Amino acid sequence: MEYSPSEKGEPPLWTQIPQALCKRNETCLHLSCDFETYLRARPMNHNNMAINPASNQAAALPHLGRFQTCDIDEHGRNLSGWQVRYDQVTPGGFEGELTEFRSDWLQLVRDRSNQALVKSGMAWKGAIIFALPLSANGPAFCAGHTLQEPSLIVAHGENLPELSTPLQLDALGVAIEEGALAHALERQGSRFEITDLPRCYRLADPTVRTRFAALFDNLLNGEQACLQKLEYDSIRRGIRDAVMLQVLELVAPDEAPPLNPTARKRMVDRARDYALAHLDEPLSILDVCNHIGTSRRKLQYCFQETLGINPVAFLRTLRLNAARRELRESSRVELVQTVAARWGFWHLSRFSSDYRTLFGETPSQTLQRTHLC
Template sequence: MQLICSEFDEFEEALYGVQGRYVLRTRQQRDWQLNVVDLNGVALMSGREGASTVYTGIGLPGYFNIFLPLTGHESTVVDGHPFNRRRIGWMVPNAMFHINAKSPARWLTVAMSCELVLRWASVREDEFDFCVLHRNLVSNAQRNLGPLLWLARRLFHIEAQAPEVLHNEEAEEAARREVMDVVFRMLLPVDPLHAAPRHHRDHREILKRALELLDTLEIQSVYTEDICQAACASERTVRNVFNEYLGMSPHRYLMIRRLHGMRDAIRHAGPDDTITSICARFGVWDFGRFASLYRQYFGTLPAQSLRATKALSHP
């Protein structure tokens, strides 16, 4: 959704994941703009305010929120904490927060359902700081914000240009997981040094169970947390096992396996198959990134491979 309005009332009513009230500090200087990508449980929202404002509200029941100013960092204050380019705000459901923007600002928020956040954390319980689930906080990002900003730009671009690519079940699932991985890995406190140690598990048995899962299920429907559940191991343990035996993270291994699966689907494509339909089957929402990876691994673009397959099938 893209919204441009001359008055802030419509802008205020369209905000996702929060419920509150704007007070204008100064006279309006420009239109208000809002972009939303709703991934069915995770939503990204980018706003451009038309005046300096004070916003007071709560996070909606059932949603956690991340808040990042994109401009006006030094003139933004959240719950009394001045911002800079490294700071982020974290809002928990039903907790009051206050944002004081002393100049018209642009910002990005990510709203995530409690169900998805708790599921993400449960698989990584020996790394995750569960204290963040109970209180608002303002803190410095643990890592560079660039990956989240890049991912948000790609999602807003695809939502505007080709929303049908993004809004199928497999693509939304893949995009949700990618957004949450970036949010928690880049922004929130994840402290493995002070985590409680887990009992030792046979690494070979964990890898065996993981690979059996991949052989049993279609590769497009398997994610790292599925491997963790099948192996009865934490995400950190599974990550260590994959790096030890396969020389790469489970995320990268799954990505390569999925690329091989898509190559096989292209090589055995039917007359009505298209790159778009194959991508939808495998949950690919970013065609440009997929095409680049495909060429990196197989030396040709997916569309070229599909044309070659159809030429052989129908000379």
């Protein structure tokens, strides 16, 4: 794949391999070469296997993996080193694809999903996360803030803000070990404070997303001989250095306010906590409003502003996701009625209908598929 130069005539991100790296190689490289040419310039190691882009999983190359799944929980588990939970909020079957490159202090992840989701959890210890959408069908919501423009979220991996994502999301995540990032910031004299997170930055340069997407396209569509060379530390270091340089250009001190939860988001969280703590009762918005001390109209406004969905639909969706997760994780075949009742659904036919609408299959089909695997 060929890269398009930026508007300023600069070479693409992935061509900017440091001169010091070129000097270490047996073949001197020009900074104008593209990523695939760069890989070809390295000697081959015939003992390594390359990724097969058509397969669901790529385990042949330890630094590169690709996973495709129709199960939302499996999609979350494919993210190595992370502990995340994805809840589906739009109806229909789920389709997800995850591509991951990992080398030393850097992890690059491209996460694609067709349904709107609520994402929560944490990354590996000591990681600083940079997350940006490559494309999406609608706005995202983070900590009660609506993200209309292309944005970059920066957060500690162990304290990720909850994120509500739109349909047809193609997103990039860059996880950098805090020590490596702090060292680079110090050496370059940057005033960006790692401690003052999370933050959200507006992406002023539209070519940034194109450049990041181009790397994954080259990794997945590259020839076997090129992909084998990811086993060389100098190749991986070139990728790490280029990503670090780009990330440092995206963040600037005092350019974005801290991404703290809004008052509306805190009210939404209280409503959700109450609903999930009273699973032995049918969902009652009246009880929720009485507990948090607000009117139904104000509660609905808060949910719409922070999540883009009304409270009844959202809280029911959370319970449906929890019931599905239990059906998928059960070590024995449980009665659907038992699981439904445990999550506050007293009418089995209504539960089954809502379940099928949301996930594209019946609870019994979920159970059957789980125990056939």
